[in-house]
Amino acid sequence: MTTALEIKNLHVNIGDQPILKGIDLLVKQGEVHALMGPNGSGKSTLAYTLAGHPAYEATAGQVIFGGEDLFEMEADERSRAGLFLAFQYPASVPGVTLAKFLRQTINSRRQAEDPEDKGISIPQFRRFLKEKMDMLGIDHKFAGRYLNEGFSGGEKKRVEILQMATVEPKIAIMDETDSGLDIDALRVVSEGANRLREEFNMGALVITHYQRILNYIKPDYVHIMMNGRIVESGGPDLALKLEEKGYDWLREKHGELEEA
Amino acid sequence: MMTAFTQDSVKKLSATLNEPEWMLAFRLKAFEIYENTPMPTTSNEAWRRTNIRRFKPDEIGPSINGDAATSWEIPDFLGKELTGEEVGGSLLQIDGVTRQYELSDALKEQGVIFCDMHTAVSNHPELVQKYFMTEGVQVTEGKFAAMHGAFWRGGTFLYVPKNVKAAAPLHSVLWSVNGKTFTHTLVVLDEGSEAIFMDEYASGEEAAGLHNGAIELLVGDNANLIYAGLQDFGQNMWQFNHERGRVGRDGKLDWVTSMMGTRLTKAFQTLELDRPGAWGRMSGIFFTNGRQHLDLDTQQNHNAGNTVSDLLYKGALREQSRTVWQGMIKALPGSQKIDGFQANRNLMLDKTARADSIPGLEIEADDVACTHASAIGQLDPDELFYLMSRGIPRKTAVEMSVQGFFDPLMRRIPFEGVRNRIFDRIVEKIG
Ligand SMILES: Nc1ncnc2c1ncn2[C@@H]1O[C@H](COP(=O)(O)OP(=O)(O)OP(=O)(O)O)[C@@H](O)[C@H]1O
Ligand SMILES: [Mg+2]
Numbered sequence: 001m002t003t004a005l006e007i008k009n010l011h012v013n014i015g016d017q018p019i020l021k022g023i024d025l026l027v028k029q030g031e032v033h034a035l036m037g038p039n040g041s042g043k044s045t046l047a048y049t050l051a052g053h054p055a056y057e058a059t060a061g062q063v064i065f066g067g068e069d070l071f072e073m074e075a076d077e078r079s080r081a082g083l084f085l086a087f088q089y090p091a092s093v094p095g096v097t098l099a100k101f102l103r104q105t106i107n108s109r110r111q112a113e114d115p116e117d118k119g120i121s122i123p124q125f126r127r128f129l130k131e132k133m134d135m136l137g138i139d140h141k142f143a144g145r146y147l148n149e150g151f152s153g154g155e156k157k158r159v160e161i162l163q164m165a166t167v168e169p170k171i172a173i174m175d176e177t178d179s180g181l182d183i184d185a186l187r188v189v190s191e192g193a194n195r196l197r198e199e200f201n202m203g204a205l206v207i208t209h210y211q212r213i214l215n216y217i218k219p220d221y222v223h224i225m226m227n228g229r230i231v232e233s234g235g236p237d238l239a240l241k242l243e244e245k246g247y248d249w250l251r252e253k254h255g256e257l258e259e260a
Numbered sequence: 261m262m263t264a265f266t267q268d269s270v271k272k273l274s275a276t277l278n279e280p281e282w283m284l285a286f287r288l289k290a291f292e293i294y295e296n297t298p299m300p301t302t303s304n305e306a307w308r309r310t311n312i313r314r315f316k317p318d319e320i321g322p323s324i325n326g327d328a329a330t331s332w333e334i335p336d337f338l339g340k341e342l343t344g345e346e347v348g349g350s351l352l353q354i355d356g357v358t359r360q361y362e363l364s365d366a367l368k369e370q371g372v373i374f375c376d377m378h379t380a381v382s383n384h385p386e387l388v389q390k391y392f393m394t395e396g397v398q399v400t401e402g403k404f405a406a407m408h409g410a411f412w413r414g415g416t417f418l419y420v421p422k423n424v425k426a427a428a429p430l431h432s433v434l435w436s437v438n439g440k441t442f443t444h445t446l447v448v449l450d451e452g453s454e455a456i457f458m459d460e461y462a463s464g465e466e467a468a469g470l471h472n473g474a475i476e477l478l479v480g481d482n483a484n485l486i487y488a489g490l491q492d493f494g495q496n497m498w499q500f501n502h503e504r505g506r507v508g509r510d511g512k513l514d515w516v517t518s519m520m521g522t523r524l525t526k527a528f529q530t531l532e533l534d535r536p537g538a539w540g541r542m543s544g545i546f547f548t549n550g551r552q553h554l555d556l557d558t559q560q561n562h563n564a565g566n567t568v569s570d571l572l573y574k575g576a577l578r579e580q581s582r583t584v585w586q587g588m589i590k591a592l593p594g595s596q597k598i599d600g601f602q603a604n605r606n607l608m609l610d611k612t613a614r615a616d617s618i619p620g621l622e623i624e625a626d627d628v629a630c631t632h633a634s635a636i637g638q639l640d641p642d643e644l645f646y647l648m649s650r651g652i653p654r655k656t657a658v659e660m661s662v663q664g665f666f667d668p669l670m671r672r673i674p675f676e677g678v679r680n681r682i683f684d685r686i687v688e689k690i691g
Contacts, residue, residue, distance in 0.1 A: 051649050054641065079651035091646040095664025104660065105650040112651075146664070163650060 002029040002201065003066040003082060003170040005050070010061035012042075012049050019045045021228035022061070029170050029203040034214055034239055036207075037225035038247050043207045044088050046225075047175045051085040052078050066170070080112050082170030086160035086177050088207075092148035098159065099143040102129060102166050109167070132165045135195070137188045153180030161189045165196060171203040172196075178213035190216030211243045226254060264318040267291055270410050276325040277378055277413070282389060290399040290409025297403045309584045309616060310526050310555040315498055320469045322411040323356055323440035335435070335464065348428025349374040354435045356414025356443065366427040372455075373419040374430050377444050380417035387419055391448050396476025397502040401528070404500035408442060408474045415444035415473070420453040420483075429456035429674060436462070439469025439497060446476045449483035451508075456486040456674050461493070462521070468496035471522070477505035477513060481535065484512040488673050492685060493521035495550060501527040510537035516672050517573075518545040519554055520685050530559040533567035543669045544573030545682070547689050548581035548613070555584040562591040562598045565625070571602040574669055576662055577613035578689065588620040589630050596627040603633040607665050609690070659687050 005027045012020035019042050027033050035043055049056040050063065052075030063070040065083055073081065093101065106128075107119035120128070133140055138158050148156050157177050164172055174193070178186055190213060196202040197217075206217055214222075214236070222238040223230045226247070231254045232238065263269055270291045274284040299315075300307040348367045351374070352360040358376045367374065373384060380388050393399055399409035416432040434443050445459055461471065471493060479485045485505075493499065499522040505513045519525060531540040540560070548554050560569040575583050589600040606615035619632035639661050647657035663670075663683055673679050 051645075053645050053649075074654070075645060075648040076651050076653050076657075079649055085649055087646070087649075091640070091642045093643050093646065093661070093664055095667035096660050101647070101650075101660070104647075104652055104656065108650075108652045108656060112653075146667075167651060 003203075004028045004064075005083065005171050005203070005205075006064040007050075008062045008064075010046075010049070010063060011059045012045055013057045013059050014045070014055060018059070019228055020049070023228075023230055025223065025230065027171055027203050027205050030197070030201045031221070032197075032204045032206060032217055032219045034206045034208060034219040034222045035225060036209065036222065036239060036242060041225045042228045043225055044175055047085055047088070047173045047207060050078075050083065050173060051075060076108070079167065080109055084164050084167060084169030084172040086157075086164055086172065086174045088175040088179075090148050090156045090160055092146070092151075094146050094149050096147050097144055098147050099129060101147050102163065105163065105167055132162055136162050136165065136192050137185070138162060154182060154185055157181050158185060158189060161192050165192055168196065168200050169202060170200070171205070173205045173207065175207045176209070177206075178208055178210060186213060187216060193217055211239050214239050224250060226250060263321040263324055265294070265322055265407065265411065269322050269324060273322060273324045273411060273413065279381060280385065282385070283381055286392070287410045290406050293399055294403065294406035294410050297406055299403055306528075306557060307526070310524070310553065312498070312524065312526075315524075317407070317470065320440060323413045323438065323442060346428060347431045348372075348426060349430040351376060351416055351432040352435065353414050353432070353443075355438050355440065364428060370424045370427060371421045372424065372426050373417065375417055377412070377415040377417050377446065380446070384417070384419070387448065388417070388446070391476070391478060392444075392446060393474070393476070395478055395506055396446070396504040397474045401502055404472055405474065405502045408444070408472050408502065411442050411472070412444045412474065413442045415446070416459060418447045418455065418457055420449050420455045422450040423452040424450075425453065426455040429458065431458045431675070432460065434459075434461040436467050436469075436471070436493070437464070439463065439467035441469070441471045441473070443471070443473045444476075445474070445489070447485065447487065448478045449480050449485050449511075451480040452482045453480065454484040458488045458490070458673075458675060458678060460490045460678070462491070463493045463497060465494035465496070467494045469498070471497055471499040471501070473499070473501045475501065475503035477515065479505065479507045479511040479513045481508035482510045483508065486514045486674060488516040488518070488678070490518040490678065490682070491521060491525075492518075495521060495523050495552060497522045499525040499527070501525070503527060503529045504532065505530070505540060506532045506534055507538035507540050509535035511535075511539070513540045514672065515541065516543045516545070516669070518673075518682055519556075520547055520682070520689070522552065522554070524553040526555045526557070528557045528559075530561065531569055532561045532563055533569060534563045536564050536566040538564065538567045540569045542569070542571040542573070543672050544571075544575075544585075545666055545669050546573070546575040546583065547577075547686055548575065548583055549578035549689050549691070550581060551579070552581040554582070556586070558585070558587045558602070560587070560589045560600055560602065562589070562595050562600060564592075565594070565596040565598060567595070568599045569601065572669065573604045574606070574666060575604075575615060576607040576609055576665065576686070577615055578609045578691070580612050582614045584616045584618070586618040586620070587632070588622060589632070590622045591625045591628055591630070593624040595625050598623075598625060598628040598630065600628070600630040601632070605635045605637070607662065608636060608638055609662070659690055662686060662690055
């Protein structure tokens, strides 16, 4: 059975400020959707809202994930149900090592299934972690470092994908995972994501400003968000058109939205 | 019948312990000071934030034979710890009476002395007479230092001879059942020696009474001591402690303190850097909940130039608990090239808790780099969200975040088993 993320007429406020003004989007497992749009248009707001950040308040609309009302679930339940967000700006967690954190993400899943579960064994976890780190070209010494503390921009992004590979989500939202990655890292990270697609039929919502990542993670659909609405949807060529022409033609086409 | 803190009790205690004349004389002198020193009140500057009006010492009384625990039972988790790790010497005392004792042949051959304080008084009188409450804690420091001098019982003596690097760490557990605990820790590291010592004092929740302890850490020239003093009493205990570490030329003292229990604690902890090249680091870990009150008074005294001190005390607070940290860095006139740092960070887990943080500098030299920092914060909601967004339930996320807050200090505790025990305690306290 494939899982879908279905967003219907979603309105979201931050404080009193309306940010998302009616989003409709259907992402099915196995599909890749690219979400593009100018700075401040609301892409990360959508991502945070879906992941369950408490500061984002849905004022109207609905999101169904795997047949369930997403807003009835806490952030941790959403994750365990198979929804993943690779953050644009990952928080750092001082005092908690990457290894300890990843082990806990695995154990929390096992214990949600079976409260008696004693967790993954240390040797098994070590093997697992080593394999994933090698796949993403992450130095093993990162395992002992505090999560994201002092990591460079690109290192944080790699570690987001390492987390994605650890939890094997059904649908992943990748919020500007490409920004901050060098050319080689972009390829390695994209290959990692593609492998998850092949192995687990992962679906993806790839938020980006550039065509580059889409050369590796090939989108089935491209959507453009402006001022809290999706104003244009199309196939892969829409991203190429943006790359070439920028956003002005869309601003002209949807000029009235700018004032709203 | 109740036994009070009287001169007669001093004599009885000393007789019970079969002490030599000189120790009885020492106790009697301390008792005289005890009698002539009034109980501190909030009008004493050092006690301004800690009110002990409800503390009635004579309702608790000293620990004289007969009061000693009849129960020989050691809580499982303590027994396990004593044997679980690679330890060169271990000591378990219950209410000041030694119940288990081991010292490895390797340490014996090195000439390391590790035993309970009473054995030290009998077998090593020259060392005890020279170092017991002479260079470290003084009986004249206050009411409770004097009380301790007169009524001390139990605790550990560690002596490492010149140029000896103790082959393995040492570990004491001082457990209380009757809630009358007056333990004395005396560590003497002779020139060029090294040791690691974990000193735990604890009780079950049922123990009600007093811990009036003293800790003396004397680190000679070029010597290197790692010491962790870990307190985990039940919440019906009062605690009044005097603690002093002294460091000689190019010596090092790495001093970790953890405080989890008691209803009320007032501890004076002083680091004396006596000679050029001396280095001292003080790390504090504490977690209060309920109506616990914890007041820590720290001093970093740079008595010579070219000395470095580094203090970081971190506390987590819940419910109506209250903590006070008052720190002072002092530099004597003429002590140049001094580097002193102090920081206190508190994590407020409930709005009803209160933490006071009072740093201070008294610097009479000019070539100095002394800084302090204090901060009060809550759990970071973005950090919690991040953990939860990976499938970790809120409760576990909070536990991880609090453990993370303490982790850099926990890493300074040399035994994993003991670290885990403190972690478990923290998780328990988060509730
Ligand atoms: N906590 C907040 N308080 C107030 N306004 C906010 C807050 N967070 C976001 N916003 C506003 O919401 C709007 C959408 O922000 P969002 O981060 O979703 O944009 P974005 O499309 O992801 O932009 P970018 O491409 O730069 O990452 C912006 O105008 C931003 O300033
Ligand atoms: Mg964004």
